[in-house]
Each structure stands twice: as C-alpha cells, then as structure tokens.
Amino acid sequence: MIENYIPVFVVLGFAILFALATVFSSEIFGPKRPTKEKLSTYESGVKPIGSANERVSIKYYLVAMLFIIFDLEVIFVYPWAVTFTKLFSEFGMVIFTSMMVFLVVFEIGYLYAYKKGAFKWD
Amino acid sequence: MSLQYFFDNIAMLRSELVIAVVFTAVVFVDLLASKKTALKLVPVISLVGIIAAAIYLLTGFYQTAGLDSVGLKDYLTVEPLTNYFKLLILFGSTFIVVFSMYSDEIQAISERHGEYYSLLLATLFGMLLMVSANDYIVLYISIELVSLTSYVLAGSMKTDPKSSEASLKYLLYGASASGIMLFGISILYGLVGSTSISDSYTYFSDITKFSITNFVVMFFILVGIGYKISSVPFHFWTPDVYEGSPTVITAMLSVTSKAAGFMVLIRFIVEVFRVDVTSNGFWTMLEQYRWEQIFTVLAIASMSIGNFAALRQKSVKRMLAYSSIAHIGYMLSAMAVLSDSGLLSILYYFFFYYLMNLGAFVAVVYVVNKTGSDSIESFNGIGYKMPLLGVALTIFLVSLTGLPPTAGFIGKFYIVMAMLEAKMIPLTIVFLLNSVVALYYYIRVVRHMFLMRSDDSKKYTLTVPENGILLLFSVPVVIFGIYFTPIVEFIKSTLK
Amino acid sequence: MTLETVLFWIFGGLAVVAAIATITRKNPVISALFLILNFGGLAGLYLLLNAQFIAVVQIIVYAGAIMVLFLFVIMLLRPDDEKSFFAENKQIKWTGIAIGTFLFAQLAYVIFVGVPKQSIVRDAQRSVEIGTIESIGRALFTQFLVPFEAIAFVLLAATIGALVLAKKKFD
Numbered sequence: 001m002i003e004n005y006i007p008v009f010v011v012l013g014f015a016i017l018f019a020l021a022t023v024f025s026s027e028i029f030g031p032k033r034p035t036k037e038k039l040s041t042y043e044s045g046v047k048p049i050g051s052a053n054e055r056v057s058i059k060y061y062l063v064a065m066l067f068i069i070f071d072l073e074v075i076f077v078y079p080w081a082v083t084f085t086k087l088f089s090e091f092g093m094v095i096f097t098s099m100m101v102f103l104v105v106f107e108i109g110y111l112y113a114y115k116k117g118a119f120k121w122d
Numbered sequence: 123m124s125l126q127y128f129f130d131n132i133a134m135l136r137s138e139l140v141i142a143v144v145f146t147a148v149v150f151v152d153l154l155a156s157k158k159t160a161l162k163l164v165p166v167i168s169l170v171g172i173i174a175a176a177i178y179l180l181t182g183f184y185q186t187a188g189l190d191s192v193g194l195k196d197y198l199t200v201e202p203l204t205n206y207f208k209l210l211i212l213f214g215s216t217f218i219v220v221f222s223m224y225s226d227e228i229q230a231i232s233e234r235h236g237e238y239y240s241l242l243l244a245t246l247f248g249m250l251l252m253v254s255a256n257d258y259i260v261l262y263i264s265i266e267l268v269s270l271t272s273y274v275l276a277g278s279m280k281t282d283p284k285s286s287e288a289s290l291k292y293l294l295y296g297a298s299a300s301g302i303m304l305f306g307i308s309i310l311y312g313l314v315g316s317t318s319i320s321d322s323y324t325y326f327s328d329i330t331k332f333s334i335t336n337f338v339v340m341f342f343i344l345v346g347i348g349y350k351i352s353s354v355p356f357h358f359w360t361p362d363v364y365e366g367s368p369t370v371i372t373a374m375l376s377v378t379s380k381a382a383g384f385m386v387l388i389r390f391i392v393e394v395f396r397v398d399v400t401s402n403g404f405w406t407m408l409e410q411y412r413w414e415q416i417f418t419v420l421a422i423a424s425m426s427i428g429n430f431a432a433l434r435q436k437s438v439k440r441m442l443a444y445s446s447i448a449h450i451g452y453m454l455s456a457m458a459v460l461s462d463s464g465l466l467s468i469l470y471y472f473f474f475y476y477l478m479n480l481g482a483f484v485a486v487v488y489v490v491n492k493t494g495s496d497s498i499e500s501f502n503g504i505g506y507k508m509p510l511l512g513v514a515l516t517i518f519l520v521s522l523t524g525l526p527p528t529a530g531f532i533g534k535f536y537i538v539m540a541m542l543e544a545k546m547i548p549l550t551i552v553f554l555l556n557s558v559v560a561l562y563y564y565i566r567v568v569r570h571m572f573l574m575r576s577d578d579s580k581k582y583t584l585t586v587p588e589n590g591i592l593l594l595f596s597v598p599v600v601i602f603g604i605y606f607t608p609i610v611e612f613i614k615s616t617l618k
Numbered sequence: 619m620t621l622e623t624v625l626f627w628i629f630g631g632l633a634v635v636a637a638i639a640t641i642t643r644k645n646p647v648i649s650a651l652f653l654i655l656n657f658g659g660l661a662g663l664y665l666l667l668n669a670q671f672i673a674v675v676q677i678i679v680y681a682g683a684i685m686v687l688f689l690f691v692i693m694l695l696r697p698d699d700e701k702s703f704f705a706e707n708k709q710i711k712w713t714g715i716a717i718g719t720f721l722f723a724q725l726a727y728v729i730f731v732g733v734p735k736q737s738i739v740r741d742a743q744r745s746v747e748i749g750t751i752e753s754i755g756r757a758l759f760t761q762f763l764v765p766f767e768a769i770a771f772v773l774l775a776a777t778i779g780a781l782v783l784a785k786k787k788f789d
Contacts, residue, residue, distance in 0.1 A: 079755030109777035274779035
C-alpha cells in the first residue's frame with residue numbers, strides 16, 4: 001500500500017535537499033566580511049525608526065480569504081474529476097450537471113468579487 | 123441504483139429551491155443593475171421571492187408520499203411538521219425584510235444593501251435546510267450556513283463598534299459551539315458508521331452498547347443545538363449579540379433561527395431517543411438517557427436565569443434578549459413532558475411567540491428610529507407621543523407575559539395543560555412563578571411609556587405603512603387570544 | 619522494522635518537533651511557519667492511515683491556503699499588545715499548561731491503558747476503501763448530492779460575507 005508512494009517520497013526528499021542546498025551553499029561557500037555598516041538595517045539610507053512589525057492592511061486578509069474559498073472549490077473538483085468517467089457511464093448527465101450547478105453558483109461569487117472591486121488595490 | 127429518484131424528489135424541497143434561486147437572483151441584480159435601481163429592486167425581489175416560496179410550499183403542504191422510497195428520505199425529511207416550521211420561518215422572514223425596508227439602521231448602510239439582502243436570503247436558505255435535515259452532514263452544513271451569514275449580518279453596521287463587537291462575540295461563541303458539535307458528530311459516526319440521524323437510533327437503543335461515550339456524544343450535539351436556540355447554559359452570547367446587532371437582525375435571531383434550531387432539537391429527540399408513542403400520546407423513550415430530567419433542568423435554568431437577568435436590564439433590546447431565553451425555557455419545559463400534547467403546545471407557542479415577539483421588535487425598531495437609542499429612558503412618554511405604538515407595544519408585552527386575553531396566554535395555557543397531563547407539578551409551579559417575575563419587567567416598559575414624562579416635547583409621527591405593520595401584529599395577538607380554534611386545528615393537522 | 623514503521627517515526631517525529639517549536643518561538647511568524655511543517659507531518663501520518671484524500675487536502679488547504687490567512691492575520695495584529703496582555707495575565711499560561719497536561723494524560727490513558735470494546739480489524743479494512751478519492755467522489759456525487767450543492771451556497775455566502783467585513787468602500 002504505502003510502497004506506491006515511494007516515488008512521491010523520493011521527489012519530496014529531493015525537494016527538501018534542493019531547498020536546503022540552495023540556502024546553505026551560499027552560507028558555506030560565500031565570502032563573509034562583515035562591517036558595522038553592512039550589519040545595520042537598511043532603510044533608504046536613513047536611520048531605522050520604529051518596529052519592523054507594522055500592521056499590514058486589511059486588504060491582504062481579503063485576498064487570503066478569497067484564496068481559501070477558491071481553494072476549497074478546487075478541492076471539490078478533484079474527486080469529481082477522478083470519478084467522472086466511471087460515474088458518468090453509470091448515472092449519465094446528472095454527474096455533469098451537478099458539478100456545473102456547483103461551479104455556476106460559485107462563479108457568481110467570483111463575478112461578484114470582481115465587480116465589487118475585491119481584486120482592485122485601491 | 124439510479125439517480126432518477128434525485129429528480130423525482132428534489133421537487134419536494136419546494137421552498138428551498140425557490141429561495142436558492144432568489145438568493146442568486148438578488149446577487150445578480152445587485153451586480154448588473156445600476157446603483158439606484160438595485161437599491162429599489164433588491165428588497166422587492168427578496169420579498170416577492172419569500173412570499174412565492176411560502177405559497178409554493180403551501181401547494182404541497184401535506185405531501186409526504188414518495189419519500190419513503192429511496193431518495194431524500196435518507197438525509198432530508200419533508201413532512202407536514204417540517205413544512206409547518208418552514209412556513210413559520212418564511213412568515214418571519216417576510217416581515218424581517220419588511221422591517222428592514224423601514225429601519226433607519228439598515229437604510230444607513232444603503233451602499234451594502236445588495237449584500238445585506240442576499241445574506242438574509244442565504245440565512246433563510248440555511249434555516250429551511252436545517253429544518254429538513256435528517257443527516258448530521260446536512261445538519262452541520264446548514265447550521266454553518268446560518269451561522270456564517272448571521273455573524274456578518276450581526277456586524278452589518280460597520281461604523282458602530284457595538285455591532286462589530288456583537289459580530290466577533292457571536293463568531294467566537296458560534297465557532298466553538300459548532301466545533302464541539304462536529305466533534306460529537308464525528309465520534310458518533312465512528313460508533314454508528316452512518317451519518318443518518320435515524321440510523322443512530324439503532325445504536326443508542328442497543329443496551330449492550332450503553333456507555334459514558336454515548337452521553338458525551340449526546341452532550342456535544344446538545345451544545346450545538348443549545349447554542350442555536352440559546353438555552354441556558356449555552357446562552358452567554360445572546361445578550362451582547364442582541365444588543366449590538368441591528369434591531370432587525372436581533373428580531374431574526376430571536377424568532378426564525380430559534381424555530382429552526384428547535385426543529386433540529388425535536389428531530390434529534392424523536393428520531394434517536396423515542397421508542398414508541400403510547401395510545402394516549404405519551405412518548406416511550408430510551409430510559410437510560412434520562413431526557414425528561416435533562417429537559418427539566420434546562421427548562422428551569424433557562425426560565426429562571428432569563429427572567430431574573432431581564433429584571434435588571436436598562437436596554438430594552440437586552441431585556442428582550444433575556445426574555446427570549448426565558449421563552450425558550452418555557453418551550454423546553456413543554457419538551458420535558460415528552461408527549462404529543464407537549465410537542466403540539468410547542469408548535470402553538472411558536473406561532474404566538476412569532477406574532478408577539480416580531481411585533482415587540484418592530485415597535486422597538488420604530489422607537490430606535492425616532493429617539494436613536496434603545497435604553498428604557500428613551501421610552502418615556504412614548505405612549506403619548508405615538509399612541510398607536512404605545513398601545514400596540516403594551517399588547518405585545520402583555521402577551522409576552524402571558525396574560526389573557528392575548529395569544530401569549532393561550533400558548534402558555536396549552537403548555538401548562540400538557541405538563542399537568544403528565545403530572546409534572548413542580549415544573550408547573552416553577553413555570554407559573556417565572557411568569558409572575560416576567561410580569562414585572564414587561565410592565566416596567568409600559569410604565570415608562572405611559573407614566574413617565576420625557577424631558578423634551580418632540581412629536582413623533584409614524585407613516586401609514588408603519589402603523590399598518592403594527593396593526594398587522596397587534597390585532598391578531600388579541601384575536602387569537604379569544605378565538606384560536608382555526609390555528610389550533612391547523613397545527614394539529616400537521617402532526618398526523 | 620517495516621517501511622511503514624520507519625515512515626511513522628519520521629512523520630510523527632516531524633509533527634511533534636514542529637508542534638513544540640510552534641509554541642516555543644517568540645516570533646509568531648516563525649511559529650506559523652513551524653505550524654506548516656507540523657501540518658506536513660500530519661499529512662504524512664494521514665497517508666499512513668490510508669486517508670489519501672485527507673492528506674492531500676491537508677497540504678493544499680491547511681498548509682497552503684489557511685496558513686497564508688494565518689500569516690496575514692498575524693501581521694494584521696500588533697504583537698506588542700499580545701506581549702503586554704500575557705505579561706499582565708500570568709494565570710493564562712498555567713491554565714494552558716493544566717489543560718494541556720490533562721489532555722495528554724487522557725490521550726495517554728486511551729492509547730496505553732484503554733481497551734477497545736470491539737475488534738477494530740473490520741473497520742481498518744474498510745478504512746482503506748473509504749480513504750481513496752474514488753470512494754469519496756462516489757459518495758459525494760451520489761449519496762450526498764444535495765449537501766454538496768448546498769456547500770456551493772455556503773461558499774457563495776462566505777465570499778459575500780468576507781467582502782462585507784473586509785472591504786472598506788463598495789463600488
């Protein structure tokens with residue numbers, strides 16, 4: 001059972017290795033000659049003021065929220081796509097139309113967000 | 123297996139289908155029409171849609187045939203009882219839309235009218251689905267739909283910090299309550315192997331599988347339902363949310379969403395724990411789960427805490443919030459009887475509660491419109507400034523107390539009769555004592571309206587449709603207090 | 619040791635280490651990043667339990683979308699306010715520790731002392747079939763068609779609700 005996933009784990013292992021290698025190779029092989037100026041925070045040539053953890057705008061929240069909602073939509077499409085051929089031969093058009101109804105209702109939401117300017121960065 | 127049954131039976135969900143279409147239509151109109159036309163069109167479409175759904179529901183009111191075959195029976199139940207609750211909810215929602223059209227709080231957020239009405243319809247859709255739900259997954263999805271939209275609606279007056287506070291508190295409480303409920307459902311699924319509410323009867327009735335886990339599951343699911351109907355001890359969100367929300371939304375939370383929640387409670391008890399009905403209408407329950415005691419405790423707690431907390435409130439909305447907890451306590455005490463007559467008395471009570479509570483809230487909406495505050499002081503002298511409103515609100519409050527000759531008396535009369543039939547004397551005494559306590563704080567509002575002088579001598583006038591709405595509620599409250607046979611007969615017919 | 623046992627220790631260890639790192643880091647952003655690692659470990663454990671679909675959803679939705687929202691929400695807040703709040707309310711820490719200990723003891727009791735009432739072999743067999751995307755798709759599009767369509771409305775309402783709450787000006 002789990003043996004089927006060995007290729008996935010191999011890819012995962014390579015991904016982790018690659019990520020670690022790119023980050024740490026520059027750390028290991030790059031020359032390091034620190035001076036006081038280099039180590040200080042750079043803020044357009046001016047001395048830094050205040051905390052770096054300023055509050056970001058609520059607009060980011062909106063983007064993330066819409067991302068979650070559309071992500072969930074995709075999650076429902078996966079099982080449909082996987083089972084489609086089998087279920088379609090068994091039940092016919094119902095399988096197709098049910099997904100279309102779902103998507104249409106959903107795209108109304110997308111249209112709504114678009115028209116109301118949710119994607120505009122004003 | 124064929125999916126043909128799906129199409130044969132989907133037409134049974136009459137009102138849900140109409141509301142779903144109207145919901146999407148409202149979103150579309152809001153998007154496509156110009157700002158001005160949308161502002162006028164959206165409330166009208168919602169209103170017409172809800173009325174159409176109610177009429178369409180009535181055309182097949184007594185229909186149950188065809189559902190015993192495979193199909194929606196699995197996870198949705200359509201029967202006269204659920205149709206009655208759906209009718210109540212549609213009736214309440216119709217007037218909530220009407221109130222919104224006359225509420226200054228809602229008019230002030232006109233740039234978000236499309237969203238307001240579409241969310242109102244989405245809530246309605248969720249409540250209708252909740253009433254029919256006979257499967258924990260449908261139940262959870264519909265409760266989430268109702269809750270999600272209610273959080274946003276409670277916070278729809280964005281410039282008012284109290285409204286935002288109400289929204290956040292509601293969200294935090296609601297999320298944890300529905301999370302606990304989902305946890306209970308998942309344990310139950312692990313035990314039973316099916317998400318159908320009816321199927322869990324087989325598990326619970328098996329005496330060899332009786333264990334503490336069953337009580338944990340039962341309690342967890344009760345948390346979710348108790349939060350929806352705001353019975354003590356799951357009521358802590360109620361006062362703050364009711365106070366902060368726009369008054370119209372407070373009315374919605376206190377009537378329609380409670381009716382939906384109560385139907386879920388009835389379904390849960392009847393499907394899972396009722397063994398049989400004896401010839402004289404009493405329910406034989408699974409003895410080991412002690413629902414009679416649980417309901418008695420919940421009822422006494424809800425009645426007493428609701429009423430005694432209402433005594434000290436300065437805001438009328440907050441007072442009505444606590445009084446609605448007390449009213450849920452009254453209905454729970456009828457539930458404790460666990461008999462057909464107890465269930466019937468709940469159905470009667472809900473109808474009368476709708477009339478008097480919606481009426482009381484619309485009167486409060488008007489007073490808030492005029493004076494800009496819902497504190498009890500702002501009711502000073504209202505009886506002379508707006509005589510019709512004063513008289514109507516007095517009728518509603520007297521009815522909420524349960525004094526004759528109003529509809530509220532008839533509702534309480536039937537509950538007391540059901541309790542006496544089962545010889546539940548102590549509960550009846552607590553019930554009656556609580557009604558006496560309630561008299562004090564309801565009449566206090568009347569005292570402020572008629573016996574206290576206001577500081578200013580401003581004159582307020584209500585428009586003709588506004589007065590019409592008041593009459594539409596106050597006249598039936600009195601009439602049904604005297605002549606109630608048709609309503610009682612109609613409700614009895616839903617339980618056959 | 620079989621391959622599954624080895625993988626269990628790898629994923630389980632990853633999840634535990636990441637969870638501990640999540641609650642001990644001072645910087646909430648780093649905590650959130652460790653939480654993503656924790657979700658990754660959990661996804662591996664789901665995979666070992668034959669819940670393939672849940673494992674994929676865990677990665678896509680939780681580690682992907684929800685953690686993005688988490689990070690934005692952390693950045694929306696002022697972490698300094700939190701610090702002073704916790705400095706003033708010391709008892710919160712102890713309540714948290716007490717609840718955590720209780721929960722841990724409970725789980726440990728169930729796993730090491732508790733005896734399952736009935737044999738769970740049959741259910742383990744069934745869970746292999748249930749966890750696949752095929753069986754979830756089949757259940758979703760035949761048995762649970764109405765709830766599935768209802769979810770579309772829930773998500774539509776959620777889109778509208780998110781916009782109402784977060785959008786300052788409407789066009």
